[in-house]
Amino acid sequence: MPHKRSVFFVSDRTGITVEMLGNSLLTQFEEVEFKRVTLPFIDNIEKVHDVISQIEAMHHESGKRPLVFTSLTEDTLRVALAQANAMVLDVFDRFIVPLEEELGVKSSHAIGRSHSAGNFKDYNQRIEAVNYTLAHDDGITNRNLDDADIILVGVSRSGKTPTCLYLALQFGIKAANYPLIPEDLEKLKLPPSLLPLKSKVWGLSIMPDRLAQIRQERKPDSKYASLENCRWEVATAERLMESAGLTYLNSTTKSIEELATTILHEARLDRRVY
Amino acid sequence: MPHKRSVFFVSDRTGITVEMLGNSLLTQFEEVEFKRVTLPFIDNIEKVHDVISQIEAMHHESGKRPLVFTSLTEDTLRVALAQANAMVLDVFDRFIVPLEEELGVKSSHAIGRSHSAGNFKDYNQRIEAVNYTLAHDDGITNRNLDDADIILVGVSRSGKTPTCLYLALQFGIKAANYPLIPEDLEKLKLPPSLLPLKSKVWGLSIMPDRLAQIRQERKPDSKYASLENCRWEVATAERLMESAGLTYLNSTTKSIEELATTILHEARLDRRVY
Numbered sequence: 001m002p003h004k005r006s007v008f009f010v011s012d013r014t015g016i017t018v019e020m021l022g023n024s025l026l027t028q029f030e031e032v033e034f035k036r037v038t039l040p041f042i043d044n045i046e047k048v049h050d051v052i053s054q055i056e057a058m059h060h061e062s063g064k065r066p067l068v069f070t071s072l073t074e075d076t077l078r079v080a081l082a083q084a085n086a087m088v089l090d091v092f093d094r095f096i097v098p099l100e101e102e103l104g105v106k107s108s109h110a111i112g113r114s115h116s117a118g119n120f121k122d123y124n125q126r127i128e129a130v131n132y133t134l135a136h137d138d139g140i141t142n143r144n145l146d147d148a149d150i151i152l153v154g155v156s157r158s159g160k161t162p163t164c165l166y167l168a169l170q171f172g173i174k175a176a177n178y179p180l181i182p183e184d185l186e187k188l189k190l191p192p193s194l195l196p197l198k199s200k201v202w203g204l205s206i207m208p209d210r211l212a213q214i215r216q217e218r219k220p221d222s223k224y225a226s227l228e229n230c231r232w233e234v235a236t237a238e239r240l241m242e243s244a245g246l247t248y249l250n251s252t253t254k255s256i257e258e259l260a261t262t263i264l265h266e267a268r269l270d271r272r273v274y
Numbered sequence: 275m276p277h278k279r280s281v282f283f284v285s286d287r288t289g290i291t292v293e294m295l296g297n298s299l300l301t302q303f304e305e306v307e308f309k310r311v312t313l314p315f316i317d318n319i320e321k322v323h324d325v326i327s328q329i330e331a332m333h334h335e336s337g338k339r340p341l342v343f344t345s346l347t348e349d350t351l352r353v354a355l356a357q358a359n360a361m362v363l364d365v366f367d368r369f370i371v372p373l374e375e376e377l378g379v380k381s382s383h384a385i386g387r388s389h390s391a392g393n394f395k396d397y398n399q400r401i402e403a404v405n406y407t408l409a410h411d412d413g414i415t416n417r418n419l420d421d422a423d424i425i426l427v428g429v430s431r432s433g434k435t436p437t438c439l440y441l442a443l444q445f446g447i448k449a450a451n452y453p454l455i456p457e458d459l460e461k462l463k464l465p466p467s468l469l470p471l472k473s474k475v476w477g478l479s480i481m482p483d484r485l486a487q488i489r490q491e492r493k494p495d496s497k498y499a500s501l502e503n504c505r506w507e508v509a510t511a512e513r514l515m516e517s518a519g520l521t522y523l524n525s526t527t528k529s530i531e532e533l534a535t536t537i538l539h540e541a542r543l544d545r546r547v548y
Contacts, residue, residue, distance in 0.1 A: 014535040017298040023548050024291040025369050028381035040535050087376045094368050095299050102361045107302035126530065130436050162404050165439055256400065261288040261314050274297050
């Protein structure tokens with residue numbers, strides 16, 4: 001029988017890091033069901049006391065002591081939170097002290113250095129990459145296509161747009177995408193504008209039944225969404241990509257993060273944004 | 275004098291979590307300069323040996339032992355990597371053992387549970403949110419505007435699009451955005467289509483000199499980009515948002531992550547995607 005355990009993610013800033021770390025660890029416990037609460041911007045003692053009340057209430061309600069992942073940086077806040085009747089996993093504590101020893105310097109214990117504004121260069125890189133990616137979504141334009149870091153091709157609805165947006169937002173990579181339309185497929189050739197840029201071109205593929213399911217939601221009972229047509233498009237697109245010598249990834253078996261990271265890594269690009 | 279220290283992020287999957295955690299910790303050491311290398315998809319012993327060679331080479335080159343943040347889940351790989359002549363910070367090690375004790379179950383030690391595909395519901399939520407957000411970028415359409423979870427308003431180039439895309443991609447939130455154009459500003463009124471949806475509307479503002487700088491890159495020496503015009507637009511937009519009773523955030527002092535998280539939190543929305 002699965003037992004539900006409550007989990008709090010407590011941060012003095014966005015909570016993104018501690019939430020991601022905690023969730024990543026929790027996926028290792030498949031048989032346990034978790035109830036998650038994220039509490040960002042906990043940056044004074046009153047808020048910490050309020051967090052403790054919420055933790056205690058949840059403890060009382062569920063009969064099990066909650067897990068608390070925290071990355072509070074200020075000592076007084078961390079010490080206060082550690083008093084909660086819960087299992088407090090303090091990320092800061094477990095890593096900062098050994099890092100201070102290794103680096104031979106004290107940490108700044110300053111709130112909110114990660115995911116905070118102030119780095120104009122990073123911000124501009126991201127915005128520029130997002131703008132570029134939106135302007136070059138779905139083959140809208142060939143203008144400045146050679147400025148792209150990456151060009152993704154694949155049949156309609158194979159996952160190109162979200163992968164490109166992820167590359168732009170998270171890594172500051174300019175990612176264009178280009179649909180392989182039935183005309184390209186019939187010729188078994190890449191669109192001519194991509195030929196001189198082949199070293200930047202990556203393919204996406206997808207399983208035909210999944211593609212049919214996605215297209216069905218957009219254009220129910222169309223030829224476009226039929227399993228037969230999806231099978232033909234996918235098989236032909238894969239033949240095309242193989243004969244063009246492209247590497248292609250499958251968006252059915254990989255998440256957006258995995259697709260984006262794999263492409264970044266295999267293209268030997270460095271992320272532009274931290 | 276700043277000393278440069280090399281840092282490796284080693285993961286059997288994307289490396290996104292360990293990279294984010296590591297970077298977040300490193301921001302606490304401002305006076306140290308770091309050289310970062312991310313090595314994702316390290317999922318067999320040959321790859322671990324290759325990683326160790328890279329670490330040793332960097333050690334030799336820099337004369338300082340590298341930091342290694344790792345989240346390898348397989349015991350044989352973790353044990354092998356721990357032999358590297360480096361400071362190995364093993365995320366898995368430091369958290370999984372106490373979690374196993376607390377939860378009274380063994381972890382699966384399985385590779386690649388986070389950021390991996392397989393959760394169709396999550397994937398569909400994200401794709402649907404991204405499609406919605408793209409279709410409702412920059413006031414393109416009012417169709418289905420009431421399906422939005424969030425509607426962002428602000429002057430042109432105040433950061434609406436990247437914030438909306440972040441909300442969609444990371445949290446599965448449907449985020450529309452609507453520019454406040456000079457016509458709205460002159461009337462000091464929200465666009466009429468937004469009035470019935472006011473509870474979902476959030477404002478973005480920006481510092482005028484920063485806005486002028488961003489616009490200058492897009493339309494150099496235009497009235498649109500002039501500091502005088504930017505000052506007028508920002509001041510008027512803020513008056514408009516105040517009189518409409520909207521909460522607004524400043525994109526000059528907050529990062530995209532902070533804007534998105536603050537809105538998610540204050541609007542009391544739960545993320546739809548983990």
